[in-house]
Amino acid sequence: MSAGDASQEGTPHVEPGPQAGQGAQAGQGPPVKHGPPVKPVRGRGPSVVTRLMETRYLGWIGLAIALGAPLIIATPYALNVMTSAAIFVMLAVGLNIVVGYCGLLDLGYAAFFAVGAYTGGVMAAELDIPLIATVPAVLVVTVVAGIVIGAPTLRLRSDYLAIVTLGFGEIIRICATNLEITGGPSGIYGIPGLFGDDVLTEPAAFYYLTVLIVAVAVLLAARLGRSRLGRAWRFVREDEDAAEAMGVHTYKVKLAAYIGGAVWGGMAGVLFAAHLTAISPPSFTFLWSALVLMAVVLGGMGSTPGVVVGAVFISLAPELLRDLADYRFFVFGVLLILVMIVRPQGLWPHRSQETARTAARSKEPVA
């Protein structure tokens, strides 16, 4: 992003327009006078689809679908697949913080997933405590992991970051394979459940629990995206120099995104460990990182509903497209290229218009 040249370029054509009423107001701070009122956001009539895609109740609808799914099919296998899909949604939402909000390409996201799963799994198994008790420790470890990998590399060009994260992903996987404490190539077994061994072992119950946890994770990630920090991430993604000029410490902000992604990934890892009760290195290969990335990109970078739908699609694809099993990853690769060329904003892009709610000024002006 080194715009090394401050060279003058041809100035674009400018359309003359009628002069609006201008109010000059002297004094300290911003002037109080109001200009023309904000135009209502609804211009052309939105289609049913658009209205559905932008409804405020989207989150509730999604949650209802997820909670209602076992009513349609509730075989142990189906519940297993759906639980995995929910965990995958959490991963995708976490990666979306890094890639979608902040525009940093992380190709080793599975590493944070692994760090969370192993930290939780090893602690719970060794100390014989419920997984949930390891959450504070997992939080600390994932944050540290985020800093360790982010701190030296976030100062670099974004493409270097991509490769370094790729290398980091491999480092974590190889460490898990070689170390004694992680059980070597065969991994660790018999991880206690979230609340100990005998609680919530019913697949359906565990599915509902997972859905609720993931729903909270999705909500929190979306809230982060709409905050001061979330805006700063988008500023960095759009133009680092302009963001700096506005006082955004781009390095710190990027590190925050990275840590956020690490925490979400790590927590998903704990869920994963609870779900399978056994983890081993092959679960954390580059393939996983790439699949999560695909979910984010296909769904729509920066768009929470898009990413959720993308993640559900990617994780259910092997079940739905059984005949295409051999072609699946090939198709994903081609799809990734096509989406970037034809529709880089993804299938369900982040809204380009602010809603009337967020754009409205308060009734009485704050002086």
Added chain:
Amino acid sequence: MSERSERSGGRGGSSPHKEHSMTLLQVTDLRLSFGGVRAIDGLSFEVGEGEIVSVIGPNGAGKTSAFNCVTGFYKPIGGSVLLDGTPVTGRRPASIAGLGVSRTFQNPRLFGELSVLDNVRAGTHLWLRQSVFDALLHTPRYRRSEQEATDEAHRWLDFVGLRGERAGLVRNLPYGEQRRVEIARALARRPKLLLLDEPAAGLNHTEKAELLDLIRRIRDLGTAIALIEHDMGLVMEVSERVVVLNFGREIAVGAPAEVRRDPAVVEAYLGRDADEEELAAAREQVRGGREEVRGGTD
């Protein structure tokens, strides 16, 4: 450091060179080089509180480079930049912005894929009180601060007189409106010093007249302005002082009227044949003439 003088009635161009009590920005003996080429070679100038200072000079004279040194985007190899007495050379742009400096870019650098409002909200980043936990839990403070940011954005968009959709993407606005948004964004930072890099470039007459008015209204808020501009009419009209650069150093400093008469300036800036009449003509043109005057073309 003499006492603060009364601000003249806003007709900067006609006001005499005044003493400014508080020096806001002091650039001393600034030097910058790109691979052996001296872009800035011993530049010194200052901007007082609430003052409008124009930096002019031919293309390649080092104007934008000087701005980039002041705002931390370039690291000068020598000299000092003091902001309110604090040395800022070697600091990151963000931390210099934190000291109360805002800028616009020669070619507008807006966040194209974000809404107009979000662009201006960027200016509120430094002073908006909102923690990550406020955002996660949607505390009352979160709601309050978000509303505050939105209100502030609207207020500055009103102030710069933006026409057009505010909730939509900024890249859908016409060029002239984008320049307004960039200024609004810089103002939402509530800066003590605003650096404008060729704000009039590419604007038509009406827009230039509005810009002139806008710059004065910004100054009337108490914000000091440093202005790089090629439009001589605008410069002469609005500035209280003019710094003329050539080959990376200042060749003249003074009130517009003084600078205009300086033979070195006339020669360096407008070429050998330019004279008073041409400048006067240029000045006329801003007030409603027919053609844009672009100085600095050699």
Added chain:
Amino acid sequence: MAQLVWNGLFVGSFYALVALGYSMVYGVIKLLNFAHGDLYMLGAFSGFAMLGAMGGLVESQSLLALLLVLIATMAVTGMGGVALERLAYRPLRGAPRLSLLITAVGASFALEYGTRIVAGPNPRVYQVRLGGTTIHVLGARITVQQLVLVAIAIGLMFALNWLVMRSRQGRAMRAIALDPKAAQLMGIDVNAVIARTFFIGSALAGAAGVMAGGYYGKIDFLMGFIIGLKAFTAAVIGGIGNMQGTMLGGLVLGLLESFGTDLLGGEWRDVFAFGCLILFLTVRPTGLLGERVTERV
């Protein structure tokens, strides 16, 4: 000791060969071609297919057969690289960096799993196996085949260096690297030069693939992943975009790995290599021979 040095140099020359393509493409269009390692894999597989087709000749004249296959493969992977650029990267020239990187990941995936569809998921064994006579130099065991492979690698690198630094083609490449717009205005056919860059880089990777197939014997569709990462590491160590630096980086990485493996054990080899990558990026992101990048804006 001498053995470690030789092993390092041997592996390093492979890294250098693959890294050159990485570095060239990066130098010219500032794109990290993630799929580069997969072109190496593609080279190994197309070499495998050709050897299978040649039949009898392979038995009698294995080294000669391998050389012929090497040249043919270079043409194939070269064209593969050109096709990749044309289909995936060219439509996105000027798009945000993130889009390009994601496209490159997609291309890598498509190549890997496309090969898997054609050649199957299981590793294949090369028909030609270069084993054989060993000579001892300063206590290091060196096979003649190793010497031949290193000689080919060095020959290719010299040819490339000449091409980039001396020829008209090379000048055009360097011009585009400096300023694509200006190069275009000066009458350089930018698209053609970029396509050629991809051709050369991919051909080198393909050559390395065949050589690796002939030397190690086993190939599989994911073999390009790690080598791609290693090649990037080599390029970064030497200075990405800089030809001599990249060659140096490949050898340095080979040596580092060789000694690191000796010290820590083979299972930590990759961890050590990527550790070096992170260290280098932190301490000297421009690499050993990379030029200082001017301050931004």
